[in-house]
Amino acid sequence: MKYFLILFFFVSQVAIAQTPLTYINSNGDKHLAGPFELDDLRKDTTYSGWFESNYARFQLKGEDTSWKSSFEQTEVEIYIGTWCGDSKRWVPQFVKLWNELGLDENQLKFTALYDGEEKYKQGPNAEEKGKQIHRVPTFIFKSEGKEYARMVEYPRNDLEKDLAQIAVGFASEPNYRAATYLLDLFEKEPMDSVWKNVNYHLGEVYSLVGKEVELNTLGYVFQYSDRMPQALLTFQFNTLIYPYSPRVFSSFGDALRISGDKEAAITAYQRVLALEPKHENASAQLKILKPD
Structure with missing residues (x-):
């Protein structure tokens, strides 16, 4: 037995x-x-x-x-x-x-x-x-x-x-050379060091990026794995490279809101509505953040 x-x-x-x-x-x-x-x-x-x-x-x-x-x-x-x-x-x-x-x-x-x-x-x-x-x-x-x-x-x-x-x-x-650049950068350098040379890094990313979704997806990977500083910079780079995309400003606004930067989030959502007046997410978030 x-x-x-x-x-x-x-x-x-x-x-x-x-x-x-x-x-x-x-x-x-x-x-x-x-x-x-x-x-x-x-x-x-x-x-x-x-x-x-x-x-x-x-x-x-x-x-x-x-x-x-x-x-x-x-x-x-x-x-x-x-x-x-x-x-x-x-x-x-x-x-x-x-x-x-x-x-x-x-x-x-x-x-x-x-x-x-x-x-x-x-x-x-x-x-x-x-x-x-x-x-x-x-x-x-x-x-x-x-x-x-x-x-x-x-x-x-x-x-x-x-x-x-x-x-x-x-x-x-x-594939996705800009995302690879940022992944390598954030692994090798602390964020304060990255910010000291932020314009240089933006230029490198600009020369490597393919489409707006490349950095948007990477930003979400950082955001949902508790790397919010990296997510915010990635989303911000995307808004500078694609200044006429409602999607990238909406993603940036969401990350700013989650991180607690209410005023910056409002600005990002307002930019979304300037580009796409009927954008559902931006409209809904602004009603909460700025009810008046």
Whole structure:
């Protein structure tokens, strides 16, 4: 009886360990959160439909794939959102390419991040912390525990070419260069140092940014991970680069309001209404902040 109980406990613990964490988002949809196994995407009907259809989309084009041997000692950390269209599209295709190259699926480590405001693009145990994750999917290539390349959200060229370039040591620079610049900056320098050279940093970001959504998304990543000074500066940079965008001023206003700077928030919301008189969020917030 004693041995039966020990065996039952062991089997139960294994079963628990293999069960991925899920949550229901604000739309009522079930999603993964935290580390999970590839079979969770393949076998759970919540995800298997989009996984299989996008897996089938990829077809290996190159005849010479001798470069694949460079990945034999590589581990790839893959951060995804099962709620994210780009994750649904590119993660299955990446897995298909990996399989077509004859590489081991055990080299792929998957982590799912939340989509809600409280833990926006975060894992349940802060698995993304220190990894500079601001877009999903993010593929981090590691050798002996050290990152040597990454792909962010979607390929710079095409999936096969990007992987080949990584293999031969000439990886394309990841997407979202302005966001990467700020992530590196905030990791290396305290905010008082950043502010001393703020005009220089604004110029660098201006030269690298692609679209207004790049910094807007990054600002929310900072805001919802308790890095409000970084969020405020990111949103402010965005308003200076895109001075005619109601969206970026609305995001800046929200961050100012949350941080307790009422007067600056009012100014930001007024700018929103000057650009878009029927903007719902700005109108609603001004009624609260300035009821008269």
